[in-house]
Structure formats: structure tokens, C-alpha cells
Amino acid sequence: MKIGAPRETRPGERLVAATPTTVAQLVALGYDVAVESGAGSEASFDDASYVAAGASVVGHDEVWASDIVTCVNPPADDDIARLRSGATIVSMMAPAARPDLVQAFWHQGVNALALDAVPRISRAQALDVLSTMSNVAGYRAVIEAAEAYGGMFAGQVTAAGKTAPAKVFVIGGGVAGLAAIGAAVSLGAQVRAFDVRPEAGEQIESMGAEFVQAQAAQQEVSSDGYAQAMTDEQERLTAVMYAQESAWADIVITTALVRGSAPRTITADMVAAMRPGSVVVDLAASGGGNCELTVPGSVVVTDDGVTIIGWTDLASRLPKHTSQLLGTNIVNLMKLLTPGKDGQIVLDMDDVVQRGMTVTLGGEVLWPPPPVQVSAAAPAPVAAAVSAVDPVVAARLAAEAARRQSQRRLATYGLGAVLLGLAVAFSPPAFVGFFTVFVLAVFVGYYVISNVSHSLHTPLMAQTNAISGIILVGALLQIGSDDWWVTSLALVAATVASINIFGGFLVAYRMITMFRKDA
Structure with missing residues (x-):
């Protein structure tokens, strides 16, 4: 089958529905691609680049005679008349606001797929022209x-x-x-x-x-x-x-x-x-x-x-990159419609994505589509009716619950203070200094990390790797201790620090790779 990409006729429009890159992808799906002469000139794509990608450059009438015509904007009335019966038109249509356009497609006997009616579900994100x-x-x-x-x-x-x-x-x-x-x-x-x-x-x-x-x-x-x-x-x-x-x-x-x-x-x-x-x-x-x-x-x-x-x-x-992104949306749609990669379009109305964007098909008007079931899970059971509660009683119960929670919190803090006092009283003098440093490190670390901007999380990860490296060095120095308790703690510290270091570097490498041009 032949896919045609005409030149946009809306005044001031600089986009084109196919670029040399997307033409090559459509050819790989088994389609013959025809591009109207000058269709990509406003987006810096000349006719020679389309020919090099495998397309044929044709005139206006010939491109509209293709089996499948894909364009950016809804076609004009005279271009709709050039479509042959049974052809497929793919473009943005705003079918909900353009009932006259829907009737024109139906009267011409063409299959119309609206790019701006793709269901907003995860599986259809690659086709979502509106997001692009x-x-x-x-x-x-x-x-x-x-x-x-x-x-x-x-x-x-x-x-x-x-x-x-x-x-x-x-x-x-x-x-x-x-x-x-x-x-x-x-x-x-x-x-x-x-x-x-x-x-x-x-x-x-x-x-x-x-x-x-x-x-x-x-x-x-x-x-x-x-x-x-x-x-x-x-x-x-x-x-x-x-x-x-x-x-x-x-x-x-x-x-x-x-x-x-x-x-x-x-x-x-x-x-x-x-x-x-x-x-x-x-x-x-x-x-x-x-x-x-x-x-x-x-x-x-x-x-x-x-x-x-x-x-x-x-x-x-921004016609160059917008055309490329829009053309990629169309390629992803054609991949969905060409399961055999043989250049033959197959419309499956049991597929919610295809059904949701199909406006007319086989001489029938299919707009509007049925609602899309976002989740296949069974609906949640209806909760039993709950009798109304007196606002005064509800307020009293809430106040009582808050009071009990406050008492439990105070008891917990008091127990913690007693245990801390006992630990300090019966511990060696060196423990007090070490414990003070530990507590200060916890407070400082919490307030520093909690106030770091989201945009600095990757540099922060590198900093934590450096801190974990210091912990690893300290643990290695203590592993040879004669005290089995110190050796055990050092072994655990070395293991955890190693996991954090290697895992952090792997995550950082993965994130940096995402920004490489050759990735």
C-alpha cells in the first residue's frame, strides 16, 4: 500500500507529517511512500532528502490518490474530494468540534483516524500527538x-x-x-x-x-x-x-x-x-x-x-523538531496498524486504541467512541452505608484520641531520655564524645539532605558515595581488631558501604547515559 504525505495548505503552517527519518521507518514496514513536492521545505527538508530515504516525490493530485494519506491538519473540502473510496486518512481532526468534517469523510466513504483522539492510556503514549x-x-x-x-x-x-x-x-x-x-x-x-x-x-x-x-x-x-x-x-x-x-x-x-x-x-x-x-x-x-x-x-x-x-x-x-516528533507518532501508529510489517494496514476495532481514534470506517460513522476502561481490575465493592455521627460526639472522640496520642509520645520520649541517661552514666568516657558526634551527624545530615533541591539529587548521590568510601576505609581498618564484636560491626559496615558505593555509581552511570547524544 502507498502512504502519501501532502504539503500542508493551512496559511502559515510549517509542519509536515513525514520527515526523511520517518519515511525510512515507513518503508521498513513495507509501505511505498509518496511525498508531495515541497512538503518539507518549511521544516528544512528538501525533496532530495526524501528521495534518499526511499520516498517518491509526486504532485498534489497523486499524493491525495494514495491508499493512506497522513497530514497534520484536517484536509480541505477539495482535498477530501480527491480521496478515493476506501482510502484511509490520518490527521488531527477535532471530531467532537467538527461534525461537518465527520460527515464529509462518511460521504466520501473513507476511513478516518483522528490523531488528536488517541485514548489517554499508558499503551497509547507513543501515539499521543497532543502531548507532543x-x-x-x-x-x-x-x-x-x-x-x-x-x-x-x-x-x-x-x-x-x-x-x-x-x-x-x-x-x-x-x-x-x-x-x-x-x-x-x-x-x-x-x-x-x-x-x-x-x-x-x-x-x-x-x-x-x-x-x-x-x-x-x-x-x-x-x-x-x-x-x-x-x-x-x-x-x-x-x-x-x-x-x-x-x-x-x-x-x-x-x-x-x-x-x-x-x-x-x-x-x-x-x-x-x-x-x-x-x-x-x-x-x-x-x-x-x-x-x-x-x-x-x-x-x-x-x-x-x-x-x-x-x-x-x-x-x-519549531518546525524541524516538531515535524520529527509528530512523524514519529505516526510511525508508531503505523507499527500498530501493520502487525505483519508487510505494508498492509489492518484495523482492529477490538483494540481500544484503534477504536478510540477511528471516526469513520467502512461507510459507518463510529464517532464518538465508547468509553475506555482504564483498568481491567474488578470494580471496588460498594461500602455499606454508615450512620451519621453527631458532630459534637465526633469532636470529643477526636480530642480524646489526640490526648492519648500525646501521652504516648511523652512516655516514649521520657523512656528514651532515661535509657540515654543510663547509657551515658555507665559508659566509658570516650563513649560520650563518640555519641555526641554521632547525634550531631544525624541532625546535620537530616537537615542538609532534606533541604537539597530535586535538581541536585544526582550530585548528592556522588557525595554520599564519597562518604560511604570513608566508612569503607574505616571498616577495613577495624576488621583486623582482636575484639570479635568490633570485627563483626566492621564487616557489616564494609558490606553495606560497598553495596551503597557500587549501587550508587551504577545508578549515576545510568542517569548520565540518558543525556549522552550517542546513547
């Missing part, structure tokens, strides 16, 4: 902000004085938000971020940002993966927090987009309170914008000197 585009958009948002911002992201200390780092506030801890956080942190900015999902806090902190704690404004997540609707009180508290953080920040990056719609997070009053020269990058501009003053597809500068960037093509502004 969001990741690139988050990175590009920081680049756009850096260009519009009138200062450096990283703080500088020079002979002429010092400058403070840029302050960045990111709204949303999803794929786009985390990508923006990572880019801003790598440039040296001071980054704070918020997400309505409390479980996103750990991910935000792992990227080197500070998670804004607003417990009353955070929500539980519904079964479909989206945050539940806010109460009026939650909306009020969230608005207060957004106002405080936007006034603090030099750059605000918003990423909140729910089912294609952008909730309002930054009001005109909040923008007015920002310092002149500040920047707002609205990644949700395609859904109307999170900022009240966003104009989709444009850049606005307010009377107070705040720049609001509402580009809707951020991923397309």
Missing part, C-alpha cells in the same frame, strides 16, 4: 517570553553589579506547563507554578520550580482525568492567588485548556497590576485564551506596558 504538540508549545512559550521580556532570565553577578533572575509564574502542571517550567528553570529563572490537581505538586517540584500551595483552591480530579468544577468559594480563593502571583511575576505562562475551552485565569485587573515590561504568554489562545486581554493569533501591548502573546502556532514555530 503541548511539550513543544511549552518550550516555545518560554522562548517567546524571553524575546519579549526586556531582561535576562538568569541572575548575573558582575564587576558592574548584579541583576536578579526573572520571576516566572506558570499556571498548569500538565505536559505544556512542565515543559515551560523545565525551559525557564534551565535558563536560570525563579519559577513558581500552580495546578488545581494537588498530585501535580510533586511533578512541578521535580522540575525545579516551587509549587504554590493553595489547598482551598485545589480540586479533586474526576474519573475522566479532568478537574471537577470549582465551587464559588474555590473560584474566589483561586482568583486571589492568581492576582498575588501575577503581581509578583515578570512573566506569566498560562496553559489551562479543558476540552478545547480556555477558562479565565488572568483578568484585565490582574494585568493592570503587573509591572511595566512584564509578559503574559497564553498557550490556551486557541481556546479563547486564559487571559482576558488575549487576542488569539496576535501580540497585544497594554497601556501599562504589559505584553500579551496569544500565538496559536507555537509548535509550528
Whole structure:
């Protein structure tokens, strides 16, 4: 079968659905690949590179006559008419918002697979085009902000004085938000971020940002993966927090987009309170914008000197790498649809991934798809109804339980103090000095390690390896002692330290290998 990759016709689009690298992978699956002349020119891929990869370069009509056509954006009406009955079209379609497009595919008798309808399950992550585009958009948002911002992201200390780092506030801890956080942190900015999902806090902190704690404004997540609707009180508290953080920040990056719609997070009053020269990058501009003053597809500068960037093509502004990532998503899809690696597409509607992204098939409209069962585990049994408890009684019981716990804690501390006093009173004088050093080392080690940033955990691992090396040397010196008790402790210490040293170096080597270009 032949796969065709046409040139994108949407004004300003620079992406292409196939690159020379992905063409070679499709050819290895047994397909003939046809690329429209000039399809990759905006992404720095010339026709000669496609030919060298095994593709044929053809005209517009011929590429749309292929058995399978893959493109970035939904095809225009005249291109749909060029598809032959029984052909397969693979692209982003937004079928939930484009019923006219679904009807056009059905009327033409083609099989339509929506790249932006891939089920959000682990097995389908390699096909997830939305995550790919969001990741690139988050990175590009920081680049756009850096260009519009009138200062450096990283703080500088020079002979002429010092400058403070840029302050960045990111709204949303999803794929786009985390990508923006990572880019801003790598440039040296001071980054704070918020997400309505409390479980996103750990991910935000792992990227080197500070998670804004607003417990009353955070929500539980519904079964479909989206945050539940806010109460009026939650909306009020969230608005207060957004106002405080936007006034603090030099750059605000918003990423909140729910089912294609952008909730309002930054009001005109909040923008007015920002310092002149500040920047707002609205990644949700395609859904109307999170900022009240966003104009989709444009850049606005307010009377107070705040720049609001509402580009809707951020991923397309990095066409070379975005096309490569998007093309890899399509290759992974074709691997799923070509189990025999013989160049023959096989659509299996019993596969939840294929069924979830199939819009039309064999003259039938299959959109919307049935719900995806995320877990194969049996549903949890329904808990028996519990009778209501008097709040006064509940409060009294809770107070009593807290009092008993406090008494047990005091008793434990008292017993520990007595045992420690006995140990000091009946031990040799040298023991007191050794024990003091041990206690101080425990306290110092705890407070030092607990306050280390996530981004420094790998260097910290190397430091602990050095400490374990000192322990190993000390243990080896004591193994020859005449006291069997000292020898036993030295043997245990040497064994544990060796495990820590060799295990730490293996983990560090594995992590460093991940960042090598030739890995």
C-alpha cells in the first residue's frame, strides 16, 4: 500500500507529517511512500532528502490518490474530494468540534483516524500527538517570553553589579506547563507554578520550580482525568492567588485548556497590576485564551506596558523538531496498524486504541467512541452505608484520641531520655564524645539532605558515595581488631558501604547515559 504525505495548505503552517527519518521507518514496514513536492521545505527538508530515504516525490493530485494519506491538519473540502473510496486518512481532526468534517469523510466513504483522539492510556503514549504538540508549545512559550521580556532570565553577578533572575509564574502542571517550567528553570529563572490537581505538586517540584500551595483552591480530579468544577468559594480563593502571583511575576505562562475551552485565569485587573515590561504568554489562545486581554493569533501591548502573546502556532514555530516528533507518532501508529510489517494496514476495532481514534470506517460513522476502561481490575465493592455521627460526639472522640496520642509520645520520649541517661552514666568516657558526634551527624545530615533541591539529587548521590568510601576505609581498618564484636560491626559496615558505593555509581552511570547524544 502507498502512504502519501501532502504539503500542508493551512496559511502559515510549517509542519509536515513525514520527515526523511520517518519515511525510512515507513518503508521498513513495507509501505511505498509518496511525498508531495515541497512538503518539507518549511521544516528544512528538501525533496532530495526524501528521495534518499526511499520516498517518491509526486504532485498534489497523486499524493491525495494514495491508499493512506497522513497530514497534520484536517484536509480541505477539495482535498477530501480527491480521496478515493476506501482510502484511509490520518490527521488531527477535532471530531467532537467538527461534525461537518465527520460527515464529509462518511460521504466520501473513507476511513478516518483522528490523531488528536488517541485514548489517554499508558499503551497509547507513543501515539499521543497532543502531548507532543503541548511539550513543544511549552518550550516555545518560554522562548517567546524571553524575546519579549526586556531582561535576562538568569541572575548575573558582575564587576558592574548584579541583576536578579526573572520571576516566572506558570499556571498548569500538565505536559505544556512542565515543559515551560523545565525551559525557564534551565535558563536560570525563579519559577513558581500552580495546578488545581494537588498530585501535580510533586511533578512541578521535580522540575525545579516551587509549587504554590493553595489547598482551598485545589480540586479533586474526576474519573475522566479532568478537574471537577470549582465551587464559588474555590473560584474566589483561586482568583486571589492568581492576582498575588501575577503581581509578583515578570512573566506569566498560562496553559489551562479543558476540552478545547480556555477558562479565565488572568483578568484585565490582574494585568493592570503587573509591572511595566512584564509578559503574559497564553498557550490556551486557541481556546479563547486564559487571559482576558488575549487576542488569539496576535501580540497585544497594554497601556501599562504589559505584553500579551496569544500565538496559536507555537509548535509550528519549531518546525524541524516538531515535524520529527509528530512523524514519529505516526510511525508508531503505523507499527500498530501493520502487525505483519508487510505494508498492509489492518484495523482492529477490538483494540481500544484503534477504536478510540477511528471516526469513520467502512461507510459507518463510529464517532464518538465508547468509553475506555482504564483498568481491567474488578470494580471496588460498594461500602455499606454508615450512620451519621453527631458532630459534637465526633469532636470529643477526636480530642480524646489526640490526648492519648500525646501521652504516648511523652512516655516514649521520657523512656528514651532515661535509657540515654543510663547509657551515658555507665559508659566509658570516650563513649560520650563518640555519641555526641554521632547525634550531631544525624541532625546535620537530616537537615542538609532534606533541604537539597530535586535538581541536585544526582550530585548528592556522588557525595554520599564519597562518604560511604570513608566508612569503607574505616571498616577495613577495624576488621583486623582482636575484639570479635568490633570485627563483626566492621564487616557489616564494609558490606553495606560497598553495596551503597557500587549501587550508587551504577545508578549515576545510568542517569548520565540518558543525556549522552550517542546513547
